[in-house]
Amino acid sequence: MSEKVVVIYSGGMDSFTVLNKAVQQGYEVYALSFNYGQRHVKELKVAEDVCRNLGVNHKIVDISAINQLIGGSSLTDNIDVPEGHYEEESMKSTVVPNRNMILLSLAVGYAVSLKANKVYYGAHSGDHAIYPDCRPEFVKKMDDVCRIANYEEIEIVCPYLNESKIEILADGLKMGLDYGQTWTCYNGREKACGKCGACQERLEAFEINQAQDPLPYEV
Template sequence: MTEKVVVIYSGGMDSFTVLNRAVRDNKEVFALSFDYGQRHVKELEYAANVCRELGIEHKVIDITSINQLLAGSSLTDDIDIPEGHYEEQSMKSTVVPNRNMILLSLAVGYAVSKGAGQVYYGAHSGDHAIYPDCRPEFVLKMNEVCKIANYEPVEIYSPYLTVSKIDILTDGLQMGLDYSKTWTCYNGREKACGKCGACQERLEAFEKNDATDPLEYE
C-alpha cells in the first residue's frame, strides 16, 4: 500500500524538488500551498501548473487574514524587498513572524485528515542564517510536537535540512527536473529581479552546478 504524504509546496525551486522527490519515493502525494498575502503570489500559479501536470491533488489555502496579526515583513507589507544575499542583515525584513510554525500546523492537520504519516517540508541550510523557523533545532522540536499533537503521529520530514540550495539543485538536475516550472523571486513582477536574496541564491545554485537558469531576469 502506497504511503500518503503531504508536501508543503510553495511553487519555488526547493519545494518543487521536494515534491518530485516524494513522487520518486513512490508516495501518494497531497500538495498544499498557502496564500498568506505574499507579494510573489504568482508562485502559486507555478505550483498549480506543476500539480496539474503530475496529476497530484493540490489545495491552495487562503490565510491572508492572518496578516492582521503578522505585520512587519517586506513579503507581506508595503516595505521594499531588500537586495543582496541572505547572509546580509537587511534580509531579515523578509521574515514573516511564526510563518512556518503556522503552515506546518495546518499541514499536519491536513495530514491527519488524509491518513498521511509525513509532512514534507523544504527547509535547507541556506535559510538558517535568516529564518529561525528553518533551523534544525526548530524542525526537531516541531517534529517532536507533531508526533504527539494528535492520536495519529505525523513526522515532519525535511530531506534537505542540512544541505544547501546548491545541493538541492544538484539532486533536482539529476532527476531531470525542469526549473522553468518554478518561481523564486520575492518581487512578483513579470520577470525575476535577479537582485533579491532569493534570486541571488538561486542564481548561485545554477552557477555552482554549471547550469543555466531557465527563468528570464530583468
C-alpha cells in the same frame, strides 16, 4: 496502496524539488500551498500548473487573514524588498513571524484528516542564518510536538535540512527536473528581478552547478 504524504509546496525551487522527490519515491502526494498574503501569487500559479502536470492532488488555502496579526515583513507589508545576498543583515526583513509553525500546524491537521503520516517541507541549510523556523533545532522540536499533538503520529520531514540550495539543485538536476517550472523571485513581475536575496541565491546555485537557469531575468 501507496503511503500518503503531505508536501508544503510554495512553487519555489526548494519545495519543487521536495515535491518531485516524494513523487519519485512512490508516495501518494498531497501538495498544500498557502496564500498567506505574500506580495504576489505568481508562485502559487506556478505550483498549480506543476501539480496539474504531475497529476498530484493540490490545495491552495487562503490564510491571508493572518496578516491582521503578523506583520512587519517585506514579503507581506508595504516595505521595500531588500536586494543583495541572504547573508546581509537587511534580509531579516523578509522573515514572516512564525510562518512555518503556522503552515506546519495546518499541514499536520490536513495529514491527520487524510490518514497520512508525514509532512514534508523544504527548509535547507542556507536558510538557517536568517530564518529561525528553518533551523534544525526548530524542525526537531516541531517533529517532537507533531508526533504527540494528535492521536495519530505525524512525522515532519525535511530532506534537505542540512544541505544547501546548491546541493538541492544538484539533486534536482540529477532527477531530471525542469526548474523553468518554478518561481523564486520575491517580486511577481513578468521576469525575475535578479537582485533580491532569493534570486541571488538561486543564480549562485546554478552558476556553481555549471547549469543555465531557464528563467528569464530583468538583469
